[in-house]
Amino acid sequence: MHDFHYLNGELICEKVKVNDIASQSKTPLYLYSRKTVSDHYRKLNTAFSSIPHLICYSLKANSNIYLLKLLAEMEAGADVTSGGELFKALLSGIAPGKIVYAGVGKTQDEITYALNKGILMFNVESIQELHLINEIAGRMKKKAAVAIRVNPDVEVETHAYIRTGKSEDKFGLTIDIADNIFKKRDSFHNVELKGVHLHIGSQITSVTPFTESIRKVVGFIEALNFELKWLNIGGGLGIIYRDEKPSTAEEFAQAVIPLVKERGLKIILEPGRFIVGNAGILVTKVLYVKESGSRTFIVVDAGMNDLIRPSLYGAYHEIKPVQMRESEEIAADIVGPICETGDFFARDRKILKVKSGDFLAIFSAGAYGFSMASTYNSRPRCSEFLVEGDKFRLIREREQYEDLIRGEIY
Ligand code: LLP
Secondary structure, three states: OOOEEEEOOEEEEOOEEHHHHHHHOOOOEEEEEHHHHHHHHHHHHHHOOOOOEEEEEEHHHOOOHHHHHHHHHOOOEEEEOOHHHHHHHHHOOOOHHHEEEOOOOOOHHHHHHHHHHOOOEEEEOOHHHHHHHHHHHHHOOOOEEEEEEEOOOOOOOOOHHHEOOOOOOOOOEOHHHHHHHHHOHHHOOOEEEEEEEOOOEOOEOOOHHHHHHHHHHHHHHHHHOOOOOEEEOOOOEOOOOOOOOOOOHHHHHHHHHHHHHHHOOEEEEOOOHHHHHHHEEEEEEEEEEEEEOOEEEEEEOOOOOOOOHHHHHOOOOOEEEOEOOOOOEEEEEEEOOOOOOOOEEEEEEEEEOOOOOOEEEEOOOOOOOHHHOOOOOOOOOOEEEEEEOOEEEEEEOOOOHHHHOOOOOO
């Protein structure tokens, strides 16, 4: 499933001791396994090999250019949600004709940029946006390819902040509105309606909401009586953080393929977390172990600015010492140096006894880890490393203090 394991109490990534990297570099640092990334991509690709499909990796999960280049080499496309992500996808060599662009707030500049680059299609989230794309494409004497993002209004079990497929969520359009757009398609002269897009949320472990929403949308497409080429079923496949039992790529494909196979549609998938989530860890050093009140606090050198998921979503991440030297377990709060009580990675967590100077690994941090990092508390963003077999390489330098003031006018 992933390429991190313990050997005689020592954490190994592929064939490299994590301690060797951590002790040679400044912490905190992100560490990814190249093999896990490519294995996960291949798993999904193979699972869908019996139908025409395109995997558009969702850059928001992790947009390190080295990783993107790796995915580009495997012929992945990209799901982008900003001009910046489009820039990075193109820079990494992902073909423009394999890039889809979603998001409720695309700006004029972003639309113009994407049209200039000739992306595969926009996933349109409002009529206002469709008018704007039509107008800009007209000015540019181009035809803009679009899919309409449908909000299927299905129940999805995940954190409320990352659920996107209920009618009260800001994403997409109801089937009725989408239907109206297709009926009025002739009034959008510079737009070519090519598909329908769905994305119902993230970290979804059951296939049911996916199949339910795909059924709804396929029914809608059939009733349209209009030739559509693409059905984009979005991302959202869940991974194991603790004891979840997410459906495998194989199970997911087996549930989805029969619903779309005979329809002559080409499928787009937009996985993010599934590809990179378990391919990365955040390595941090214990600064202090302090007792206060009735609690033990393990203060580490990573903070919520490096990995915000526990603070923002109450997300669980497994945390273990990089070298397990002790056998005694304690219960502790594992906290960062930032001046907020919300700056924690775990609370009242059982962990093997550690001391100042030890390294801890925070697991399943490859997705929405670095990509959500900030410089809050004026903390430079940390470095990123990639393990490739028995070698490792730096794929992003740690920021310097000077980076913190770049662009500031004083
Ligand atoms: N496609 C669209 C249109 C999306 O909005 C997203 C994620 C994806 C694909 C990829 O979803 P994935 O396969 O990674 O679940 N920061 C949150 C997750 C936010 C997801 C936003 N959209 C977290 O840390 O859990």
